[in-house]
Amino acid sequence: MTTPTQAAPKTIYDKIWDAHVVDTSEDGTCLLYIDRHLVHEVTSPQAFEGLRMTGRTVRAPQKTIAVPDHNVPTTEGRDIRIDNEESRIQVDALDKNARDFKINYYPVSDIRQGIVHIVGPEQGWTLPGMTVVCGDSHTATHGAFGALAHGIGTSEVEHVLATQTLIQKKSKNMKVEITGRLRPGVTAKDITLSVIGETGTAGGTGYVIEYCGEAIRELSMEGRMTVCNMAIEGGARAGLIAPDETTFAYVMGRPHAPKGAQWEAALAWWKTLFTDEGAHFDKVVTLRGEDIAPVVTWGTSPEDVLPITANVPALTDFTGGKVEAVQRALDYMGLTPGQKLTDIQIDTVFIGSCTNGRIEDLRAAAAILKGKKIAVKRAMVVPGSGLVRAQAEEEGLAKIFLDAGFEWRLAGCSMCLAMNPDQLAPGERCAATSNRNFEGRQGRGGRTHLMSPAMAAAAAITGHLTDVREMMAEPAEAI
């Protein structure tokens, strides 16, 4: 290590980390201050129970934000009654805990309710330079704002509730650079899946990733959230993107964003949040934006990624422990090596989740679907929040989905993890815009192919995995 001098160049991760260290132990373990703590119904009940048992309180209720999302049905009437008893108990427990501990809360009856990682940014709770945690691995999403955001377990949820800090060791710095520009039909989802295809699901373990490069800079905030969201699927503790004018424009005017003089002060600090020239990265991965194609997953790990033009791989393409995993994945997915990906028939299409449940995602899917009908058994759109849903209705997107034959649901996690009634049946094959294709993720025996919203829309129309670029070639579909 070089001796730290005042001018030692730092990464953005180093800067945010340094600004939040409360205490450092001899062995380098730090106590890190947490600016925002997001809470949902599944990973928090035991933490609140722990507080009650020890007579502790929530240290900073004004920095704690709760919303039910994982378990909630996405059909009408859920604010009156949730049929599944266990789900109802969890949601009721969150209602009660929010009330008892006086934390910010968006119940299912509130139009602002939605997936925790969509609500946080939407309401301006997530801001550049912050430390953000949540008992949920996709907390990485908030890194899109240049915040240090990561998932924690329930014991840590309790720790943050009680102390507003987290015991942490610093991760290493990793840079993922996407140079150049994306080609038409290629989206943020294709970037993030392609990176995982390149690094593997453990490639980021021990690192915090900074995504940079021209292709990243050109993404909207929605796209940046999609990229950072899946940092965890690459094993990284967090993923982040330095804030810029795109970020500031998104944040300005949000309900919990600073205003007036505080906005100016905040902005001045946010503008210092970038990686200094010459800062050290322990690992660097570079992809050319032009090389990225629309991709899909074929297996049961997010690293099982291939361009849509490819074929299902053979066992001989792999080595070591992965061979057994691939055999298992092929069996589970019901696929044959050599089969063209575009020949894979789809039963169901799911558009939603914290990866792709934002307004831009719905616009991208609707642009493909406009005037078309679905050729799959069922298709559903689950907007990421009540506000996304309302905006999509206002823009006429809901009508496009409904006319095409999609179900238009209320906000929640839904079929991303199928804890609510939205589940795949055994063997049912789904084109999904979510983030995990694990065995049983969307329902026991269900088969998941991950892809972008535009690709999922294309599959909905043809009934099989489809290269969205072919549909975009038609002049009527030009966006």
Place this chain on the structure above:
Amino acid sequence: MDKFTTLTGIAAPMPLVNIDTDMIIPKQFLKTIKRSGLGVNLFDEMRYNQDGTEKPDFILNQPAYRSAEIIVAGDNFGCGSSREHAPWALLDFGIRCVISTSFADIFFSNCFKNGILPVVLPQEAVDALMEDAKKGANARITVDLASQTVTGTDGTTYGFEVDAFKKHCLLNGLDDIGLTLEKVTAIDRFEGQAAQSRPWV
């Protein structure tokens, strides 16, 4: 939290790579508001048929491994979600130690909060211990946290690294929150300063 000092027990071999938290404890069991009782559903979809009967070839259903206390696993064990239900389920089943070449970050830290020791060893050592584990009930592996060693059935000893603070907490069964609250003046001071420098937070 229970202390972890030393453990000699049966180890179940699970060579599959990327065993994720959805496999360890599928989401339908996350609806509980308690920490206990998840052991019967550990590895539920791999362990049971749809009608609830056991799949006889799943490792933990085999007589030799029903009382396993250690798992020797393929790379990247515990990837996926942050659900602490995964270590709760392992613990409730009776697993106190998992040995692999690598673990997913959040799962790794969740283990320590629940008295489970995740041990990272190089590939050759994991391969050797995997062979030991396959010997079933006749073979016992010993894990000693104080000396940071794993001893295989033939007496070969493998040293492993463990974070000093985590080791201290696990050896003594210490509660993190209690330890952190001893630093409350430092937290107060930080909060006071931050209120000046970043009042919008």
